[in-house]
Amino acid sequence: MHLIGQFRDEDRPDRFVWLRGFRDMASRRDALSAFYGGPVWKEHRNAANATMVDSDNVLLLRPVRPDAGLVHPGTPRPPPGAVARPDSRVEVTLCYLKAPADEALTASFKQHVRPVLEELGATPRALFQTESAENTFPALPVRRGEHVFAWLTVFPDAGHHREHLRRRAASKAWAEPLQPWLSASLEHLTLSPTARSELR
DSSP states (O other): OEEEEEEEETTOTTOEEEEEEOSSHHHHHHHHHHHHTSHHHHHHHHHHHHTOSOOOOOOOEEESSTTSSOOSSOSOOOOTTOOOOOSOEEEEEEEEBSSOOOHHHHHHIIIIIHHHHHHTTOOOSEEEEEOOSOOSOTTSOOOOSOOEEEEEEEESSHHHHHHHHHHHHTOOTTTGGGGGGBSSOOEEEEEEEOTTOSOO
């Protein structure tokens, strides 16, 4: 499995967010089975589980196109023992949809939404949508019955992110084209990478 990134949620101090990637659903099953059935998890699972209030808030996503995901391999992770946390911020925007994402939505995003986000200093790094395939590792529950379209943006530091938020609040043009597809308000996660997060 690819450990993409680990983050603290700046708006929810009791939440830890992490992203991991898999080549396909079969390799996801094999990798998760090997980890959760292996000696490291068996040794540390009680201590790890004791820290968790909820571990079921999991979205199963895939890139909207093969070229819309994150580059792998990415920048090498800092070595074990690293403690310096990067200044960057990662924002994840979640769009909850009435139906699965379709070509019309992705085309509208490319034509109308992405250019405005770029003007506002927030070029999307990757685009994702709900993976509708069966959960190949049911011991790890995922959120079902939802249709999500999401994008991920990386800012060099908190100041750049705050400036983007200020400019975004004054602009409605970036969100209006999405409205026909939405079933709920957009959700934004502001994430601070940990010291060893690859995505930073």
